[in-house]
Amino acid sequence: MGNAGAADKAKNNASRAVWLKNLHQWHWISSALCLLGMFLFAITGITLNHAGQIEAKPAITRQKATLPAPLVTQLAAYAAQHDGANAPMPTAAETWLKQQWALNVGGRPAEWSVDEVYLPLPKAGGDAWVRIGLEDGAAEYELTDRGWVSWLNDVHKGRNTGVAWSWFIDIFAGACIVFCLTGLLILKFHAANRPFTWPMVGLGILIPCAIALLFIH
Structure with a gap:
């Protein structure tokens, strides 16, 4: 019995060692994988939490120009067909x-009416139109x-950051979940020798x- 008990204990210890090795x-x-992302999200969590106390001085740039007459005629005809609709600009206008102005519109929808076209160009850390x-x-x-x-805050929220960053946030969140769950299981293995x-x-x-229960209403 003593030998059997020792063998079982050795087997359990070996299994525990394998689990711990994989978890670690x-x-x-x-x-x-999460190191830089966690650091940036922690820093931007602070800046978001104190957004009202961090003064932002927007820099506004305005430019004007006149379209060639043939292009105006083309846009006017296009607007008559899309009055009140949201639709991309014709290729010539893009x-x-x-x-x-070195703008890459990339098929973004514009707001059309018979007398004007308005193209919003929201971006992380700012705005444009x-x-x-x-x-x-x-x-x-x-x-x-x-x-x-403001740019970092928008990156934190995934606001106007594009598809690639949206995918990064999802993958980063998955890696954080793995980090937390493996940490929890490692704690479980060490808890017997660490009472706190x-x-x-x-x-x-x-x-x-x-x-949350006491102070968030």
Whole structure:
């Protein structure tokens, strides 16, 4: 019986060692992948939380130009067909905007009416728009830059950051979940020799829950 018990114990210890090895491996891999992202999201969490106290001085740039007459005629005809609709600009208009103001419109929908076309160009950390009058061909372009703090805040929220960043946030969130779950299981393995493990975990759960229940209304 003694030999059988020792064999079972050795088997359990070996199984425990394998589990711990795998958990530590996934934990350090996920932590390495998440390191920069966690740091940036933590910093921008602070800037978002104090957005009202961090002064932003927007830099506004305005430019004006006049479209060629043939292009105005083309846009006016296009507007008559799309009055009140949201539709991309014709290729010729997109090409003109790229040549005139280095704008890559990329098929973004514009707001059309018979007398003007308005193209919103929201961006992380700022805003931009183009308005073209269809009677005289007068074009206006305005760019607002709210600074790097606003840019980081928008990156944190995934606001006007594009599809690639949206995918990054999803993958980063998945890696964070792996990091947290492997950390929890590692705590479970070490809890027997560290009596303060579960009280500390419980405290980490209790504090935000208590604050939310007592102070968020």
